[in-house]
Amino acid sequence: MKINIIINEQRKEILIKDNEYLIDVLRRNNYLSVRRGCDNTSCGVCTVLLNDKPVPSCSVLAIRCNNQRITTVEGIADEAEKLAKYFGEEGADQCGFCNPSMALTVYSLKLENPNASDDEIKEYLVGNLCRCTGYVAQHLAIKRYLGDKL
């Protein structure tokens, strides 16, 4: 079947299977920044924004995205660049497999709650696992990013 979907503000008509998940549709259509880290919605790596809210694309059926807006990290390139600068300065860069999903989640937090406290930041991002950094440098970078105006 075909769905109409707006990906990074571009309207697309995409052929999908009725049981296909969003992550597979996106990767098949060359949105390769959306990556798979687990089998059951538990790592956060595949996060995209569905109408500006972070969702794990491995658990969203593509058909549910008919006439909805999807944002991948390419859709927030300028914001990702700002966050990358702070990640670099704080030494929060390691493998980066989870970084595009992190950027999307942090961006969404900024839309929702730009003055988030330390605990609110941690709770908002708790589903975005990272095995490399130990989180502290990321946290400092994220705080600096939230301090910037959108």
Add this chain to the structure above:
Amino acid sequence: MKVVNNRINSIDGLGVMKGRKAFTDDFFEKESLIIKVLRSPHPFAKIVSIKKDKAEELDGIEMILTHHDFKRIPFTRAGQGYPEPSPHDKFVLDEYVRYIGDEVLAVVGSDEETCLKALDLIEVEYEVLEPVLDFESAKDNKIIIHPEPEIHQMFEIGFDPKKNLAASYHMHIGDVSKSLDESDYVIRETFFTQAQAHAMLEPHTVNARMDYQNRLMIYSSTQTPFHVRRIISQALEIPLAKIRIIKPRVGGGFGGKQAIHGEMLVAYVTFKTQKPCKLTFTRKEVFESSYSRHPMRIDIALGASKDGLLKAIDCKILSDTGAYGEHALTVFMVAGSKVLPLYNKVDSVRFYGDVVYTNHTPAGAFRGYGAIQGNFALESAIDILCEKMHVDPIAFRQKNMIKETETSPIFAIMGEGTEGTAMSMDTCKLEECVERGMKLIGWNEMYPKKEAGDRIRSVGMAIAMQGSGIPYIDMGSATIKLNDDGFYNLMVGATEIGQGSDTVLTQIAAEELMTDVDKVVVYSSDTDLTPFDVGAYASSTTYVSGNAVKKAASELKQMMIEEAAKILEVSNKEINFDGKLFSSGDKLISLIDFSNRLTYSEDQKQLQVTSSYVGHKSPPPFMAGFVEISIDKETYEITIENYVSVVDCGTTINPMLAKGQVDGAIVQGLGMAMFEDVKYSKNGKLISNDFLNYKIPTRLDILKLTTEFVDSYEQSGPFGAKSVGEIGIDTPPAALANAVFNALGVRIKDLPITPEKIMREMRSKQ
């Protein structure tokens, strides 16, 4: 130094954050065949028959591979030096399956759905065998896990499959029984460390195609591209010259990618069908069918004299390597060689034991690799001894621990799988690490504990050492060339796996060439294009590969000076080069003009140097780790309030990335200390096979990390550097166990240290 030891952002963070194509699975060919593996439902069984005709008739199924399709060539999946110190005990596919999750057969089809359908249509008849699931009863068990005749060791490692031994080892210095008898204080304790899963976020993945020269071109998420090339060639009898391995960006490794995973099947299918192919592990497969950390039982005895001197260490280890013996001996030996020299003033040491096969998921390389297990036992035991002696555990350590200029005979006796290399500690700032750490954690104010309402706060500590590559075995190399416009290419075999080695090696080249990081373009880990490097393991990249880069840059600089001297018509000695300008008195030529001239106009030539480096020693980084915890008096739930790490890793080439290595390793170590646990059901099925059942630390678990580096300069290292990749993981288990004891007076000797175990001990104490 202008570039080294300065805050410089990683060179690749921006592109990775923006989601650019980078990782292995971003590069597979669209029309790739997909491989799905049928995995054993039994911990131990012999395959009697396979009915696959229905599956083969499915539209889109290309082939179904069973053990009948492969020549019986045993190999080891472990990517290590060659000949490998791991037993050759694995076949691509075998008639035996040795753990739940082992490979039975592989389905190759046009897409995943078809492959999964085919898997359902295949009927396998097994002769189910009784498994060995308790590693303490594996040795000399009547059940033999590896009865096949073809398997072998490459050299003597104590391999004896008839006894279920993947390896065994014995060393001693002096007469340890006598020393213990003569000691005024003796303690004997038994510790258990659990398996730990790497849980890197990028699952194992590999894809291949035949290129236009009809060569096998493989993208693999690996830490050891050159070893992968060699092992594939040996096991599949494909000429080495026909294989190219490209390692794109790797989404975390931690040792988990220091072995072959899907590479063998993908290489075989692509070579056979000449069609592109890929295999990506599910997360369940990563947990169940790759490997984890070796669980160990460690029996340790310490003897000390009344005047507070440690006299004897006796350490016997039983290590569980699971179904296959990847890194069996070497992990075992590191539990001694990178732990015992911490206390170098003893009269006698004994270190011995076995690495046994069981019918569990195999064990293999994992950051800390033996050291974390040995450190937990020894550094817990030191505190137990101090308690018995009524001496201060820090004062005891300060008296007995290794110091600068000193040595230990263990360095010469124990290497990794072979004899070691004698060395003295040209840099060892352990004393400074301990002193500074005490200040940062507020030891004197906190030790041993403080009541805080319904919680108790306490501190605990441990010291640790690691190595910097394996001397006379690990080789790194680098090629640097000068381009027109005065910028450079740096080609290294060294393997960036997210730890930042591309950035660090670029900094080393830039420092030596007196230029900026953005004038050095790095390309790493392509077996066709980059010079050899053993890969990312054994804490070797900064020290070994870094030395190769520095050497290559220095030689290229000399070559450039010689050419400039010819142009300026002066002798080499008269040339002054500042990174931008060659000058001799009033004669000068800029690097840009110089490189353009060599490229396009006069005496044209390409200036390029390749250099390699093999360590003659393995200077250990050292650290002191201090933890402050609070424990709920009723539930015994533990909160890590702060973890202080003070590290001597020589010069930090990139201080921010070095801190990242320590922070990340501390948190992995805390995970192992507190809750990470690879668990099996009674019949040998892995229970912890996803992130819901295998909990890794989240950002809610980490309140505060305080990481500092002491001033230190290792003469043999590039710009004074030693390694920093692994050292951070070693101290958390012992430091936490010691802190829990300081808080409650109970000693947890089996990891992880959970509230349930504490409660059990508290109850039995009462």
